[in-house]
Amino acid sequence: xxxxxxxxxxxxxxxxxxxxxxxxxxxxxxxxxxxxxxxxxxxxxxxxxxxxxxxxxxxxxxxxxxxxxxxxxxxxxxxxxxxxxxxxxxxxxxxxxxxxxxxxxxxxxxxxxxxxxxxxxxxxxxxxxxxxxxxxxxxxxxxxx
Numbered sequence: 001x002x003x004x005x006x007x008x009x010x011x012x013x014x015x016x017x018x019x020x021x022x023x024x025x026x027x028x029x030x031x032x033x034x035x036x037x038x039x040x041x042x043x044x045x046x047x048x049x050x051x052x053x054x055x056x057x058x059x060x061x062x063x064x065x066x067x068x069x070x071x072x073x074x075x076x077x078x079x080x081x082x083x084x085x086x087x088x089x090x091x092x093x094x095x096x097x098x099x100x101x102x103x104x105x106x107x108x109x110x111x112x113x114x115x116x117x118x119x120x121x122x123x124x125x126x127x128x129x130x131x132x133x134x135x136x137x138x139x140x141x142x143x144x145x
Contacts, residue, residue: 008084008096023084025077025098027055038075042110047120050087052078054108054124055100071105076124078131101129 004021009028027038038057045052057073077100080087085096103124111129114121122129 006084023079025079027057038073041107045111045113046081047113049081050078051081052076052111052122054103054110056107072107074103074106074108075100076103076108076111076129103127 006023008023009026029036040055055075059070089096
């Protein structure tokens with residue numbers, strides 16, 4: 001239930017409460033605390049201790065015409081699974097700032113991972129997202145006799 005989740009939308013205390021079953025972020029305009037229509041429409045991806053999900057926010061159709069519809073704003077959020085905060089967040093620095101990666105306009109597909117010889121690559125549609133491959137995966141070698 002929502003009562004078992006920790007709300008990290010505006011305030012953040014390190015999520016160490018054993019009773020918490022996870023966290024959530026309300027997708028609202030942080031300046032006005034109003035819902036602007038941003039929503040997640042695709043599956044999330046959890047990989048390397050991070051959860052990644054895309055969102056879509058429709059824009060006002062006041063400037064759109066029948067020949068040029070409004071395409072909205074697409075974003076990619078990345079959260080550390082254990083901290084419920086952006087990767088690399090340090091609790092002593094105060095509440096985290098969520099700065100999602102911008103994506104091309106339109107409703108975005110879910111993020112995907114491709115493992116290459118150079119490490120993992122995160123893709124959303126055809127857009128490559130810059131991530132530190134060393135943080136996402138560690139190579140492990142073994143030998144079987």
